Amino acid sequence: MNIMQRSYSRLLGVVGKPNTGKSTFFCAATLATAEIANYPFTTIKPNRGVGYVRTPCVHPEFKVQDNPKNSLCLDGTRLVPVELIDIAGIVPGAWEGRGLGNQFLDEIRRADALIHVVDASGGTDCEGKSCKPGEHDPVEDVQFLEKEITMWMVTILKKDWPRIARTAEQDKKGIAHHLEDRLTGLSIKKQYVNEAIRKAGLSVDKPATWTDEDFYRFVDNLRKISKPLLIVANKIDLPTAQANVERMKKLDYTVIPASAEAELALRRAAEKGLIDYKPGDKDFKIAHPEKLSPGQVQALERIRDKILKTNGATGVQEALNTAYFKLLDMITVYPVEDLEHLSDHNGRVLPDTYLVPNGTTARQFAYIIHTELGESFLYAVNARDKRRIGEDAILKDRDVISIVSTQKRA
Ligand SMILES: Nc1nc2c(ncn2[C@@H]2O[C@H](COP(=O)(O)OP(=O)(O)O)[C@@H](O)[C@H]2O)c(=O)[nH]1
Ligand SMILES: [Mg+2]
Numbered sequence: 467m468n469i470m471q472r473s474y475s476r477l478l479g480v481v482g483k484p485n486t487g488k489s490t491f492f493c494a495a496t497l498a499t500a501e502i503a504n505y506p507f508t509t510i511k512p513n514r515g516v517g518y519v520r521t522p523c524v525h526p527e528f529k530v531q532d533n534p535k536n537s538l539c540l541d542g543t544r545l546v547p548v549e550l551i552d553i554a555g556i557v558p559g560a561w562e563g564r565g566l567g568n569q570f571l572d573e574i575r576r577a578d579a580l581i582h583v584v585d586a587s588g589g590t591d592c593e594g595k596s597c598k599p600g601e602h603d604p605v606e607d608v609q610f611l612e613k614e615i616t617m618w619m620v621t622i623l624k625k626d627w628p629r630i631a632r633t634a635e636q637d638k639k640g641i642a643h644h645l646e647d648r649l650t651g652l653s654i655k656k657q658y659v660n661e662a663i664r665k666a667g668l669s670v671d672k673p674a675t676w677t678d679e680d681f682y683r684f685v686d687n688l689r690k691i692s693k694p695l696l697i698v699a700n701k702i703d704l705p706t707a708q709a710n711v712e713r714m715k716k717l718d719y720t721v722i723p724a725s726a727e728a729e730l731a732l733r734r735a736a737e738k739g740l741i742d743y744k745p746g747d748k749d750f751k752i753a754h755p756e757k758l759s760p761g762q763v764q765a766l767e768r769i770r771d772k773i774l775k776t777n778g779a780t781g782v783q784e785a786l787n788t789a790y791f792k793l794l795d796m797i798t799v800y801p802v803e804d805l806e807h808l809s810d811h812n813g814r815v816l817p818d819t820y821l822v823p824n825g826t827t828a829r830q831f832a833y834i835i836h837t838e839l840g841e842s843f844l845y846a847v848n849a850r851d852k853r854r855i856g857e858d859a860i861l862k863d864r865d866v867i868s869i870v871s872t873q874k875r876a
Contacts (some may be wrong), residue, residue, distance in 0.1 A: 475834075476796070476821070477549050478517075478789050479577030479693075481570075483607060484555030484594030486585040487700040487726045492552035494729040494782050495745075497737065513552040513573075518545040519790045520746050520783060521798050524864050525816055528849070530808055535817040540744050546798065546819045548790060551577060555594050556611060561618035571618050575653050579793045580695040581785055582611055586711050586723070587704035600706035605713055608697060615693070616686045623648055623685055631673035641673050654692040662688035694793040696720040698785050703728060703772055720788060724781025728773045732780065735766065746783025749774055795824045797863035801835055805849055805868045822861070829857035832869045842871035 480488045480495075496515030523544040525532040538545040553573045557565040574580070584607045589599035592606065623645060630644045642649070642659035649656055663670050666683040676684070696719070699711045703725045714721045732750060736743040740757055743750035749770065752758065758766075773780055790796045799820045802808045810817045822834055833840030846855045849866035861867065 476578040476790070476794055477551060477576055478786065479551050479553050479574055479580045480583060481553045481556060481574065481577075481580050481611060482583040483557065483585075483590060483592070483611075485590045485596060486555075486583045486594070486607075488555070488583045489552055490730055491581070491583050491698065491700065491724070491726040491782060491785075492550060494726050494733055494780075495550055495786060497730065497733045513554075515550055515552075516547045517550045517786055518745060518783075519548055519787050519821070520545055520744070521787075521819070521864070523816070523819075524800055524866055528808060528816075528866070530815050532816040533814045534819070535810075535814055537819045539816075543744055544798070544819050545745065546821060548786065548821070550786075553577075556614055557593055558610060558614070560614050561621065571615070574615060574693065575651075577693060579789045580693050581698055581789055582608070582695055583698045583700050583726070584608065584714070585701050586699035586707040586714065587701040588706050588710055589701070589704065599704050604699070604710050605717065608714065608717060608719065612686075612689070612695070616682065616689050619652060619689055620682060620685045622652060623688075624681065627681070628674070631676070635672060635674050641670065652692075654688060658688060658691045662691055665691075696722060696785065696788055696793060698726075698781065699723045700726050700781075702777060702781070703769075720792065722781050722785045722788060723777055724785060725769075725773050725777075726780075726782055728769045729780035729782040731765065731769060735762075741766065746779055746787070748779055790821060796821045797824050797826075797861065797865075798822075799826070799831060799861050800864070800866040801831070802849060802866055802868050805847055805852065808849060808866060816866070824863075826861050827857060828855050828859045828861060828867065828869070831861055831867065832871070835869070838873065839869060839871055842873045844870045844872060846870065 480492050482488050492515065495517035521544050523532065523539045523542050525539065526542050532539050537547065551573055554570040556570055584604045586604050587599045588602045588604050589597060591597045591602050634641050634644050642656045645659065646656060660670060662684055665687040668676060668680055668684055697714065699714050699721050701707055702711060702723045711723045732743050735741045740754055741750045742753050799822055800816055801818055801820065802816065803810050807815060809815045820834065822831060828846040829840060829843045832843045843857060847868045848855055849868060
């Protein structure tokens with residue numbers, strides 16, 4: 467096992483047609499600044515990597531100097547590692563096996579949330595081939611991808627459906643029970659089934675009466691719940707993008723305008739120490755003007771004017787943050803052992819930041835850190851007010867928590 471405590475347990479999938487900028491987004495998001503690059507798990511597999519969510523660190527509030535272990539703190543900003551997968555391009559008909567077919571669908575299966583990268587400039591046709599910018603309507607791409615994924619799930623879940631539906635009506639064990647194996651195959655939690663049925667406005671007790679259209683609506687809801695998705699409207703540096711972005715924002719989706727290419731350029735310059743820039747910053751500072759050619763300075767200034775000033779940031783970091791904090795509804799919690807120094811047993815101050823689901827209780831948090839800690843849990847203490855909290859207390863974002871157990875932590 468890695469010496470570093472993993473901060474993440476979720477996987478973000480970067481999806482979309484070919485040529486929309488998925489790999490550029492993935493490279494930009496996983497390209498570490500020099501300091502972060504020391505992490506041994508930066509590259510996991512060719513298309514898997516570690517990116518970061520950013521959150522204001524608690525150390526300034528507690529007036530301590532921190533010494534992070536599982537994350538990084540740059541000028542009061544915590545960068546917490548999260549895992550990403552760059553999924554191969556999806557073409558229409560993929561669910562029937564077109565293109566790379568089931569290969570990418572298998573990768574989608576593993577993802578907990580999806581970042582759909584769309585070419586907002588309209589320079590990529592429906593098959594993912596380059597076309598004249600503005601020629602293709604990216605609004606079409608928004609629905610296409612979801613239809614592909616839903617159709618794929620429909621084919622898997624529909625096998626043997628009439629028999630399953632009848633049995634479920636008779637034995638009253640519920641549809642989720644009878645679909646269990648297939649749900650496991652799709653990495654979908656059983657408890658999502660009833661929620662999807664309710665959202666689709668269908669009857670849980672009478673699945674045998676569902677029409678094909680009802681079934682599709684059920685699966686579509688199941689997909690939305692189990693693989694929540696946001697849209698990255700990429701290539702906003704191209705002039706044809708703006709009007710399309712405005713139209714996409716009117717749709718009922720979380721749309722994040724972005725330029726993956728700009729983020730990649732900024733991170734590369736930061737990696738070389740040429741500029742001061744943290745992922746997600748609104749601006750950068752040229753650190754070594756003497757090391758840059760006039761052309762490089764011009765390119766950087768163009769990014770500042772055309773992207774950072776108009777869009778607020780490049781959008782790449784916002785996409786990761788939104789995926790974790792909005793789609794997956796996660797919060798950050800800082801475990802410490804020594805309440806006085808806010809340190810672990812080695813004296814490291816605020817060593818770890820954990821990403822946990824909103825609603826996590828003190829005891830569940832102990833289990834997330836270590837099974838033994840969960841089992842031997844006595845109570846927890848909130849470092850802010852030094853109050854004891856019980857096992858059922860629900861943790862809040864940016865809580866600093868010490869867990870007291872019957873045994874000392876290893
Ligand atoms: N103008 C512009 N081009 C981009 C941007 N992101 C990616 N591209 C270009 O789009 C093309 C496809 O990018 P790639 O990341 O390989 O797309 P993928 O097939 O979706 O992985 C490449 O030529 C990239 O340089 C962007 O933000 N702006
Ligand atoms: Mg690619």
